[in-house]
Amino acid sequence: MKAPWIFSRFLRLARSLLADGRLTELLLDVARKSERKGGRLGGVREDLRLLQSLCTAWWRGEYRQISQQALLAAIAGLLYFLSPLDALPDWLLGLGFLDDIAVLAWVVRSWRGELEAFRAWLAAQSPQHQAELERLPTPAGRSEGR
Numbered sequence: 001m002k003a004p005w006i007f008s009r010f011l012r013l014a015r016s017l018l019a020d021g022r023l024t025e026l027l028l029d030v031a032r033k034s035e036r037k038g039g040r041l042g043g044v045r046e047d048l049r050l051l052q053s054l055c056t057a058w059w060r061g062e063y064r065q066i067s068q069q070a071l072l073a074a075i076a077g078l079l080y081f082l083s084p085l086d087a088l089p090d091w092l093l094g095l096g097f098l099d100d101i102a103v104l105a106w107v108v109r110s111w112r113g114e115l116e117a118f119r120a121w122l123a124a125q126s127p128q129h130q131a132e133l134e135r136l137p138t139p140a141g142r143s144e145g146r
Contacts, residue, residue, distance in 0.1 A: 007076060007103065010083070014075035023059050023075070027052055030078050044101045047108045051078055053133045054118050062133075063121060070114040077107035 017026060034048055051074045057063035058071060080103045108115060122130060 007080065007106075010076035010079045011072055013079050014072045017079070018072070018075060023055060026075065026078055026082065027055055027059075029082055033082055044104050047104055048078075048081070049134070050115060050119065050122075051104070051107070053122060054115070056133050057118070057122075063118060065117060065121070066114050070111040073107050073111055077104050080104075 017023060030048070030052060034045070054063065054066065054074055055071075055078070058066065081100045122133070125133070
């Protein structure tokens with residue numbers, strides 16, 4: 001399945017973000033945006049939560065059974081979701097959020113096998129550990145209350 005036309009730019013950003021150790025900042029920013037968007041996320045809300053949990057588990061070193069390409073695609077999808085200036089800018093009422101949802105759905109469809117393996121791993125964890133993975137990490141230099 002072919003990637004959305006603008007997605008390669010976000011893959012490069014994902015590589016850079018991962019190399020610079022800024023994954024936690026991305027996860028926190030995505031969480032803030034998803035809270036603001038609330039009901040407009042629809043069926044993508046669970047996919048977004050799954051991608052966040054995957055990145056958190058990977059960052060903590062608890063889940064490394066994912067290919068580098070799938071991890072970068074997940075991070076790029078989250079970056080695309082976060083970006084206000086993508087194919088359809090978020091400020092375009094009614095339309096600006098549709099491309100974010102489409103790109104996230106594409107990432108989930110394209111990497112379905114790897115995400116299903118992570119979902120199975122996650123389901124085998126204790127409820128306490130699952131809740132811990134939903135609690136986002138605090139990036140270095142930031143306090144929890146900020």
